[in-house]
Amino acid sequence: MGKATGFLEYKRKKAPERDPKVRIKDWNEYQLPFSENELKIQAARCMDCGTPFCHTGMELRGMPSGCPLYNLIPEWNDLVYQNRWQEALERLLKTNNFPEFTGRVCPAPCEGSCTVALSDDPVAIKSIEKAIIDKGFQEGWIKPNPPKVRTGKKVAVVGSGPAGLAAADQLNKAGHTVTVFEKDDRVGGLLTYGIPSMKLEKSTVDRRVNLLKQEGITFVTNTEIGKDISAEELKESFDAVLLCAGSQKHRDILIEGRESKGIYFAMDYLTKSIKGLLDGTEVISAEGKDVIVIGGGDTGADCVATALRQGAKSVVQFGKHEKMPDSRLERNPWPEYPNTFKLDYAYEEAAAVFGEDPREYLIQTKKFVADENGHVKELHTVQMEKTYHEDGTYTMKEIPGTEKVWPAQLVLIAIGFTGTEPKLLDAFQVEKTSRNTAKAKYGQYTTNVEGVFAAGDMRRGQSLVVWAIHEGREAAREIDRYLMEETFLP
Ligand SMILES: Cc1cc2nc3c(=O)[nH]c(=O)nc-3n(C[C@H](O)[C@H](O)[C@H](O)COP(=O)(O)OP(=O)(O)OC[C@H]3O[C@@H](n4cnc5c(N)ncnc54)[C@H](O)[C@@H]3O)c2cc1C
Ligand code: SF4
CATH class of the missing domain: 3.50.50.60 (FAD/NAD(P)-binding domain)
Structure with missing residues (x-):
């Protein structure tokens, strides 16, 4: 194993990121690499525990627990700690074809089931994975390797x-x-x-x-x-x-005013934005607009970050559920995926620009209202109350007197598929x-x-x-x- 006492000596560090106020001016990656020395320290925190849960790849209550690819995490943590990067890369590529994707976008269920996370912050597994593959490409270790024999199939x-x-x-x-x-x-x-x-x-x-x-x-x-x-x-x-x-296949919100102009599915908005960057084609622009994103998930967060880069006047994201707790609730024990409050890149950026988190919780849209040209101008909402029952189910009900009107000239629907x-x-x-x-x-x-x-x-x-x-x-x-x-x- 890496360093026997590493998890006692060192604290987890968050992977470095570009300043939110600077990065919203471009479309380059917001994450920055750890230094090699820091990576060694982070890898040293791995306990190489007897029964590691980080690579079990189970599904617990519909959420992943441990790495679904069964990545050999304690092994490559140890190799990184020992500066044996090329061997770490070989180990990583045994189970993951594309660590350069997961190392950037995976929500890291491995970290939620890391044994260190029982008493401290988990090992920074995802950042270490990204560093191993990025180094592999930088050093030229990754080369085309076509098969020697073809089967004819x-x-x-x-x-x-x-x-x-x-x-x-x-x-x-x-x-x-x-x-x-x-x-x-x-x-x-x-x-x-x-x-x-x-x-x-x-x-x-x-x-x-x-x-x-x-x-x-x-x-x-x-x-x-x-x-x-x-x-x-x-x-x-x-x-x-x-x-x-x-x-x-998009999920839609079929309520009054849905036919108004200026209401789009999140995927259409995001795809056009990416195509626009790559090919210079027309985008759905948020510039100078009050933007409302309906849907509290990751796709919605990506819409928030995109709208900020396009120069939105304001951005709000509506979520149907309550704000997540800061630490695990009893009904969400380790090694389940931790349903806790996270400040994703998009929310940090919105807070840096507008001074507050853009998320609104337990809110339901009742109708869209258009102007005389048929273009959306406002959303009418109501606050919801969520009651949990003993069998784990819940019911939602509207709270009378909480109706509110929100200005919006661009609405993005991100409520799943x-x-x-x-x-x-x-x-x-x-x-x-x-x-x-x-x-x-x-x-x-x-x-x-x-x-x-x-x-x-x-x-x-x-x-x-x-x-x-x-x-x-x-x-x-x-x-x-x-x-x-x-x-x-x-
Ligand atoms: C906005 C957004 C952000 C996301 N962010 C993350 C994230 O940060 N982290 C994460 O882990 N997951 C994320 N996800 C989920 C993740 O992207 C998907 O789970 C994953 O891409 C699914 O992979 P797939 O290969 O099954 O399908 P897809 O990636 O959907 O690819 C399917 C492909 O099939 C093509 N296709 C469809 N029909 C045909 C046809 N008839 N003929 C030929 N081609 C066809 C489509 O054009 C598409 O290219 C995100 C999803 C969305 C929508
Ligand atoms: S971050 Fe990497 S190791 Fe962790 S679950 Fe995702 S793919 Fe697996």
């Missing part, structure tokens, strides 16, 4: 998000000839057209995609399967098909679940159609990058088994 992957990319990488490593089809003009799924650049710069995605190309994977963009190429044609041309088309667009599944005649996702058993990924598999958000529903990589890897293993009758993929 052909696999089509539909969708180039993290699930599709991880599956393609694994299948290519196993020697299959892989083609990834993407309906958008760029590869990456939500890594490219969802997660904003200040969290994940697009050059980081391109760097990985170029590596995959050099290793022999073919990418076909601007091609929608089910429209530009039929499901039948794809099945006939390939030995297996993996559907990784995500889960991006209702499953996958059905067109692709229908084209393949793949059965759906009641949640509008592909029906394919976890761990097997087979659908009701011979030779057609499904993974990632398309199977699981809108989730996390780390789960998408996990499912892509596992689905690749099952496809390899299907094609070769045995598999050496993990």
Whole structure:
């Protein structure tokens, strides 16, 4: 292990970040690297405990606990502490195809189940992961490594998000000839057209995609399967098909005034903003506007940060639930994911600009009101009361007399997704679940159609990058088994 007494001697440090007031003037990443010396200290805090929970990858009460990729965290912490970076990188790449993505955007369920977190702040696992892979690229240790032997089997992957990319990488490593089809003009799924650049710069995605190309994977963009190429044609041309088309069907708020101009889905807003940065195309601008983001989750936070960079006059984010507690509640014990108050990058930025956190809690929008041109001008809301019951359920009710009117010229709806667009599944005649996702058993990924598999958000529903990589890897293993009758993929 690293340093036996490290967790007693050293305190956790937050990864350095650029000054919020400065970084909102550009779209570059807000995080900064730790110094190598500081990383060594942070890695020394790992206790290498007898039964580490950080890499268990379980789901407890619907939330991840431990790393879903089973990253060998105590091992690479120890190697970083010993300055054995190249070995740490090898260990990390055994379980994670794309640590440069997770090291930047993962909510780090590993840290919530770190044993040190029982009595102190957890080990800074995510920052160490990012440092290992970034050093790997800087030092030129990561080079294209195409397979030595090809099997002659052909696999089509539909969708180039993290699930599709991880599956393609694994299948290519196993020697299959892989083609990834993407309906958008760029590869990456939500890594490219969802997660904003200040969290994940697009050059980081391109760097990985170029590596995959050099290793022999073919990418076909601007091609929608089910429209530009039929499901039948794809099945006939390939030995297996993996559907990784995500889960991006918007959830809407169907209340009075919804038809007003100036109300958009968060995804349309974010995608246009990213495309605008990359190609100079038109964006939905928040400049000089009062912006209201409906939805208290991470997508909403990304909208807040984007609106700030566009020069919004004010930004407020509405959440349906109460403010999270500062520390774990009894009903949320370790090693569950800690549902505690977090000051994400977007909220720090809003506080730096406007002097306060932009979040409003337990609030419900009752109607949108438009001006004489049909453009939204205000939102009417009411405060809610949430009552928990003994069986863990809760009820919500409006508090009379708390009605309020908010000015808004731009409203962004970020209240989640209702499953996958059905067109692709229908084209393949793949059965759906009641949640509008592909029906394919976890761990097997087979659908009701011979030779057609499904993974990632398309199977699981809108989730996390780390789960998408996990499912892509596992689905690749099952496809390899299907094609070769045995598999050496993990
Ligand atoms: C705004 C936003 C921010 C997020 N931030 C984070 C974060 O910070 N951390 C985190 O862990 N997770 C985050 N997530 C969730 C995460 O991005 C997803 O869980 C993950 O990208 C899912 O990967 P996937 O490969 O299954 O699908 P996706 O990334 O959705 O990719 C699916 C791809 O399939 C393509 N496609 C669809 N239909 C077809 C077709 N018929 N033919 C060809 N191609 C098709 C789509 O164009 C898309 O490129 C965020 C999600 C959103 C919406
Ligand atoms: S991928 Fe996420 S959960 Fe796994 S070690 Fe990295 S930050 Fe932790």
